[in-house]
């Protein structure tokens with residue numbers, strides 16, 4: 001099979017975990033860049049008021065910029081806010097501005113408050129292979145909008161103490177949204193992040209996650225890497241900041257695994273960063 005086969009239909013993946021600092025944003029932007037660098041058309045939807053994904057992609061998101069807030073609250077078209085990412089052909093971003101912090105409350109009184117993002121995505125006419133939605137570290141209406149809009153949930157798990165704590169709540173929310181609003185929603189992908197193969201703790205957590213989730217866990221894990229954490233301050237993903245680094249290679253490999261799984265090809269890559 002080709003390196004990264006393109007999906008037949010747009011795959012909408014929700015990157016969620018209500019814990020902060022587990023690698024949601026890092027995973028969103030680096031997977032998106034990896035997929036785009038291999039010929040996919042990819043849109044990153046920044047759904048976190050912090051706007052870290054927008055920053056990491058070098059996208060202007062100061063207060064006046066048309067943003068995902070306008071899409072959710074004022075029903076602006078997605079095409080009016082999407083910006084191309086410099087340096088990576090085929091990669092686009094719907095940025096978040098600080099306004100989005102208020103959206104969680106403002107949405108409460110609006111009609112179809114849970115499905116505004118879904119509607120906007122369905123009305124978006126540009127062809128896309130992937131839409132990756134970077135969620136805030138909470139399970140409020142912004143994350144619910146993502147879960148209604150997506151089919152797949154991608155959960156990054158940091159290989160640390162209490163890695164699985166709080167996941168039950170996320171999984172219950174996924175079940176609730178699946179039952180009431182979006183029957184196609186499922187957890188398709190678990191990615192182990194900030195993996196440090198030298199520590200016993202990391203391998204214990206990895207084993208625990210694998211025995212808990214099984215097939216959903218990608219064989220590729222993401223190592224802890226200084227290059228990964230440096231890249232956002234240059235408005236870049238690690239894929240352009242340091243393409244040969246272990247961090248870049250591991251995100252490329254994770255993207256390949258996701259792409260292959262999507263077309264039903266069993267992934268049997270053998271790389272040093274794999275766990276187990």
Ligand code: ADP
Pocket residue numbers: 019020021022023024025026027052137193194195222223224225226228229230247
């Ligand atoms: P979240 O979006 O879940 O809050 P982030 O993606 O922002 O998490 O990551 C939290 C912090 O950890 C950031 O400072 C980021 O640069 C850093 N980080 C994420 N993944 C890695 C990694 N593999 N190696 C080193 N640092 C990382």
Ligand code: MG
Pocket residue numbers: 024025026048052135
């Ligand atoms: Mg984040």
